[in-house]
Amino acid sequence: MPTTRATTEDRSAVRTLARLWPYVRPVRARLFTAAFVAVVASCTGLVIPLVLKWMVDGPVAGRDPAGVWLGALCLLLLGVAEAVLFGIRRWLVARPxxxxxxxxxxxxxxxxxxxxxxxxxxxxxxxxxxxxxxxxxxxxxxxxxxxxxxxxxxxxxxxxxxxxxxxxxxxxxxxxxxxxxxxxxxxxxxxxxxxxxxxxxxxxxxxxxxxxxxxxxxxxxxxxxxxxxxxxxxxxxxxxxxxxxxxxxxxxxxxxxxxxxxxxxxxxxxxxxxxxxxxxxxxxxxxxxxxxxxxxxxxxxxxxxxxxxxxxxxxxxxxxxxxxxxDETPEDGPAGAAPGPAPRGATAPGEARPAAAARGLRFEDVRFRYPDAPPGSPPLLTGVDLHIRPGESMALVGATGSGKTTLTALVPRLHDVTSGRITLDGVDITAMPRAELRARVAVAFEEPTLFSTSVGENVLMGAADGTGRKELDRALAVAQAEFAHDLPDGTATRVGEQGLSLSGGQRQRLALARAVVGRPEFLVLDDPLSALDVHTEAAVEAALRQVLSDTTALIVAHRPSTVLLADRVALLSDGRIAAVGTHHELLRDNAEYARLMSGESEEQEDIR
Incomplete structure (x- = not known):
């Protein structure tokens, strides 16, 4: 947690509270009216002592009962008026x-x-x-x-x-x-x-x-x-x-x-x-x-x-x-900020489409350091260069802490690169509105997060509005998540907070279904099958191969069975892409990759 304790020595309560004005302005008429009514009510109460003075020096001193009753009536009316005015004030401010x-x-x-x-x-x-x-x-x-x-x-x-x-x-x-x-x-x-x-x-x-x-x-x-x-x-x-x-x-x-x-x-x-x-x-x-x-x-x-x-x-x-x-700056910058020059590699409207060599998903000299990393600490990713061709699936393999999960998080811009760039079909992702980028790139994380809604609503979060039942059933079939149909209310069954009413494997399969339901152009999977048993994993992989044939995918993997889903494999080591090739090529030619796949490395991971 950041240090949120602010010093108050130089703080002005008036200046701080003045920042509420944009929210108060639409209801200012009722608030000003309420304040005026309250002032009148309060000043009405101050008239009572003047009536008392008149009564004591007049009717009371002169032994005039009629005058006393008149004064009492005036006091009663003033009291009622004060109460009514304060009631009106309360009514004026409650709703706004x-x-x-x-x-x-x-x-x-x-x-x-x-x-x-x-x-x-x-x-x-x-x-x-x-x-x-x-x-x-x-x-x-x-x-x-x-x-x-x-x-x-x-x-x-x-x-x-x-x-x-x-x-x-x-x-x-x-x-x-x-x-x-x-x-x-x-x-x-x-x-x-x-x-x-x-x-x-x-x-x-x-x-x-x-x-x-x-x-x-x-x-x-x-x-x-x-x-x-x-x-x-x-x-x-x-x-x-x-x-x-x-x-x-x-x-x-x-x-x-x-x-x-x-x-x-x-x-x-x-x-x-x-x-x-x-x-x-x-x-x-x-x-x-x-x-x-x-x-x-x-x-x-x-x-x-x-x-x-x-x-x-x-x-x-x-x-x-x-x-x-x-006051924290949002992902798309301050509201109303003028757009700056397009980043290097961006394609402006009307320009020619990028050459075939630039299409697909490409990392170009990507470096990344977490914003809160200690000063002087080395970057987590250093000079990552990788090209995933259109329609190709690439497995990303590496030891624990090598930065695989971080690299996948850069594609949908959950974090922004420190330097270098990432392009989709030749267009720098920083040149795209985040909504457009995330409509084109679907993600599934190793730790699946579900919300306290129905199974169907959780899955359809990954699709455009209006996606129908047919696509939902297709996604569930790909992820081998047909168990959803057997729940008490089928896909309308509400899951508990974070989906904890389901098993880990069930949650992971629903998260995978959410990633593929929208038929994305680009798919980023962070070890999406880690919680599945061997038989379910094999069934999911068989169905997933059909999805991968129509999309460009980056898949973080540790197990050979997951790696074999991909057309090629990239080995991430010391923050760089150390080798790229097929599974069999790297198994034969790269000792580090062979150790990772054989399970001999002490750092064999649960993936991060």
């Missing part, structure tokens, strides 16, 4: 914000599909899951509540302070004394809470990773009796997360203590001073009641500053983590 969250989640998923395999190799899946679930929930909560109420409470406090100063400026200054220490505490809190919030959300991602890996690897855990060690590992991460959450709680308790205590002390001082003024006749009782009622009405806007800032910081951290993924 759920839409924003859904759009952001869909955008994240689409972007993940476009990111290169190297990105997914580096990132833990739990970190990506937490960004698409927990983080986006925090963003939605911020847009629904803190974003609005930071504005509403600021306006409410400003209006309330003006009302108090108008009532009695000396008492107003007393209440304003805590403003400086409260603001200073908020600044310190915001910086420290941002660091802890980031740590907590990263730890949630780590915890999610452990849970996911434990569920997917439950057979290994049980088989080796490691449930206790896994539980300990999970417990350590959970304890770490608990400690971080407790630190968040301590920070929140500290700022809340300051924000609550200092204003309460100021209100108490204002009450004593105001009572003395009333006793001296310098202040009316109604004015003191109105002043204190206004001060108490501002308790909620002031007290909420702490957790509103906390929620804002968590949302800023969640937004930062979300855009860490979206």
């Amino acid at each position: 914000l759920s839409h924003v969250e859904a759009e952001m989640r869909a955008g994240l998923y689409r972007h993940l599909q476009r990111l290169p395999v190297a990105f997914h190799d580096r990132w833990a899946s739990g970190q990506l899951l937490s960004r698409g679930t927990t983080d986006l929930m925090l963003v939605r909560m911020f847009l629904a509540f803190p974003l609005t109420f930071l504005l509403v409470n600021s306006v409410t406090i400003l209006v309330g302070v003006v009302i108090m100063l108008v009532q009695d400026w000396t008492l107003g200054l007393v209440v304003l004394v805590p403003a400086v220490p409260v603001v200073w505490t908020c600044v310190i809190f915001e910086r420290r809470y941002a660091e802890v919030a980031r740590r907590a959300q990263d730890q949630v991602g780590d915890l999610t990773t452990v849970v996911e890996e434990s569920v997917l690897g439950i057979r290994i855990i049980k088989g080796f009796g490691h449930h206790r060690s896994q539980a300990r590992a999970f417990g350590e991460l959970a304890v770490g997360l608990r400690g971080t959450e407790l630190r968040k709680a301590r920070l929140l308790a500290t700022i809340w203590g300051v924000i609550v205590t200092l204003p309460e002390m100021a209100i108490g001082a204002a009450l004593v001073l105001g009572a003395v003024q009333v006793a001296d006749g310098d202040l009316s009782a109604g004015t003191l009641v109105a002043f204190l009622s206004t001060a108490l009405a501002l308790r909620w806007p002031v007290d909420s500053i702490g957790f509103l800032l906390a929620m804002s910081q968590e949302a800023a951290t969640a937004t930062e983590r979300y855009f860490e993924v979206l």
Whole structure:
């Protein structure tokens, strides 16, 4: 997993949250309306102290029951109006914000599909899951509540302070004394809470990773009796997360203590001073009641500053983590990027078709080093030159770690070459849109991956939309996967997660059927028969020969039976193509190949 813990020293929460604007813009009218309604509702509450002043200095002092009832009716109407306005605000934001969250989640998923395999190799899946679930929930909560109420409470406090100063400026200054220490505490809190919030959300991602890996690897855990060690590992991460959450709680308790205590002390001082003024006749009782009622009405806007800032910081951290993924460059480059010059060997529209010698699949001086390889380390592939002629099948043989699987991954551009080029019928694969390239090249890996859909849907992933039942049955027959018809619901039977409800050989045969169902021009098979028994392997090979006669194929192999499927064999050694020839030629003339085929090499592999 990459280092995802970002420092917060130079981060601006405002700048980070501003990146949400493109998602918020389509619903801005409802959000602005909701904010305006909330401001009106909050200011409506500040009218109540003024009504109380009128009642105390008027009807109450004058012993006028009718006036008291009138004032009570006004208070009731103001309270109902405030409640209704806040209800309207809630209704205005609910639907658009759920839409924003859904759009952001869909955008994240689409972007993940476009990111290169190297990105997914580096990132833990739990970190990506937490960004698409927990983080986006925090963003939605911020847009629904803190974003609005930071504005509403600021306006409410400003209006309330003006009302108090108008009532009695000396008492107003007393209440304003805590403003400086409260603001200073908020600044310190915001910086420290941002660091802890980031740590907590990263730890949630780590915890999610452990849970996911434990569920997917439950057979290994049980088989080796490691449930206790896994539980300990999970417990350590959970304890770490608990400690971080407790630190968040301590920070929140500290700022809340300051924000609550200092204003309460100021209100108490204002009450004593105001009572003395009333006793001296310098202040009316109604004015003191109105002043204190206004001060108490501002308790909620002031007290909420702490957790509103906390929620804002968590949302800023969640937004930062979300855009860490979206800022990764996808396989086809940044959206809207202007196309550059065609790579060497590319065929522009209208140009003549390549000469026969250039047709087929060709590797030209291909070198490859993984992007995260240590600096100075030698490349895995060095100067690979290989030509597979149209309609020819080539077996690729080599010792463990020689780079066979990596070489096959370069053809569909799961990784891009470091230098050199690969061409299909004379056209550099980097000049093709990936969708076109992968429509022409089908792949089957040694470790088959199936999805939690039906058998038929898994196989037809390798075909164009609209491929019918006939092609599905043909592919199953080629891969000797007719067992699918005997499942409870036939090819409509849903397989479990990763296809683990099937045997390894069954999964591998379905993966092979997926590779051949679309009748691809080019076929790349990474030891596709390794999990099959001898009899099934022989049947699959017999059917596969008919498929290979109509396509250009590169087949990674270890066993002579698989090698014999190919017209020629290439030996990959030390990152280079050491020899090319038929199986019998290499067996006779190349000692390394003979050792690999005879099983005498200590490095005889399970293929990688």
